Amino acid sequence: MKEVRSKLNSDKKVFIKKKDEKILVVPRNEILFDGDFNGIKPVNLDFYEKIIDKNKQFLWRSQMEIDPNFKQVIPYLVFNFDDKIFLMRRKVTSNETRLKSKYSLGIGGHIRQNDIESNNIFDWANREFNEEVFYSGKLKIEPIGLLNDDGNDVGKVHIGFVFLLKGDIDQIKIKSELQEGNLLTLQECKKFYDGMESWSKFVFDYLESNKLI
Numbered sequence: 001m002k003e004v005r006s007k008l009n010s011d012k013k014v015f016i017k018k019k020d021e022k023i024l025v026v027p028r029n030e031i032l033f034d035g036d037f038n039g040i041k042p043v044n045l046d047f048y049e050k051i052i053d054k055n056k057q058f059l060w061r062s063q064m065e066i067d068p069n070f071k072q073v074i075p076y077l078v079f080n081f082d083d084k085i086f087l088m089r090r091k092v093t094s095n096e097t098r099l100k101s102k103y104s105l106g107i108g109g110h111i112r113q114n115d116i117e118s119n120n121i122f123d124w125a126n127r128e129f130n131e132e133v134f135y136s137g138k139l140k141i142e143p144i145g146l147l148n149d150d151g152n153d154v155g156k157v158h159i160g161f162v163f164l165l166k167g168d169i170d171q172i173k174i175k176s177e178l179q180e181g182n183l184l185t186l187q188e189c190k191k192f193y194d195g196m197e198s199w200s201k202f203v204f205d206y207l208e209s210n211k212l213i
Helices: 044-057 121-132 187-194 200-208
Strands: 004-010 012-020 022-027 039-043 057-060 072-082 084-090 133-135 141-147 159-167 172-174 178-185
Touching: 022 172, 039 200, 044 121, 072 121, 072 200, 084 187, 121 133, 121 141, 121 159, 141 200, 159 200, 172 178, 178 187, 187 200
Parallel strands: 072 159
Antiparallel strands: 004 012, 022 057, 022 072, 039 141, 072 084, 084 178, 133 172, 141 159
């Protein structure tokens, strides 16, 4: 990892150091080859795995956060047990400062080069899930679709592969990156809708309209 010096106050010339890392990205025009869209659409994962494998690059995250010519690939995992889904809240000190304190229905994160042991997006999803939460039960993973949102600065540089993870027990707990997490019905989640990150709003609307939960 390299260190990036971020200026906090130009008058006092105060700096902090942040760790940077190289993450998986794909050129926008390769991953959105059939045109831009906002929302979630079902896709053929095998086809997109080939696109990613052919066009993948590992570039510094600090640069990619401000370059919409690339999309950072994110597995976005929605945990479901019975009629409930896992609603989380990010910490005020979240690594992604633009999403701090937001509610999220998706467990997700960047893919680093040493994370990749295969080109299988399901493997990446499993690794990301285990990195973000404690869960000892069994999971059935079902793909939902490709998520794109160019309506804000975060969405412009990310693209998500959304999965529904169906668990067989309700014993799931957050790790350090998150502030809290609770299993709630869709109706119970609805009161937190205005405070959700935009991706989670798309997921909520998709689950509700397609009656997936």
